[in-house]
Amino acid sequence: MRRGPIGLLLNAIYKARRTLIRVRKPLTLGVRCIVARQDEHVLLVRHSYSPGWHLPGGGVKRAEQTEVAILRELKEEAGVTALARPRLLAVFSNFALWESDHVVLYVVHEFSLAPRKDWEIVEAAFFHPDSLPHETTPATRRRIAAWRAGAAHDPEW
Secondary structure (H helix, E strand, C coil), X not given: CCCCHHHHHHHHHHHHHHHHHHHHCCXXXXXXXXXXXCCCCEEEEEECCCCXXXXXXXXXXXXXXXXXXXXXXXXXXXXXXXXXXXXXXXXXXXXXXXXXXXXXXXXXXXXXXXXXXXXXXXXXXXXXXXXXXXXXXXXXXXXXXXHXXXXXXXXXX
């Protein structure tokens, strides 16, 4: 992915924010969601500040429930409105980036879509799990494969 000056600035801000969070808030909580159509195609997003394709999601705000956070993030990042409650799939730990990072993963099958433009999201698209883009992150691939297989999840993100 080629990055212009704005993308480089956003990347620097993102890295600085991650460092500040690590120092000031050692416990972090995020949400991600597998948004799946009936044909099994799943929604992936590319952020302006982080390489690769990811499941949509983001951070949980202070005093925010995880279900509320994922509904907010889906709307903000991809214009997705869930038509039924998201189903909790699993809770993961991610100790690679933080000392105590946790990710709550949901699944949404019933939704409406009103795509939107946003500085944070470069691109959003649906892909079949057998044809994910080459740049899809390893964690995203693992989450989709486990969901598809109905397998028990590895507790590490």
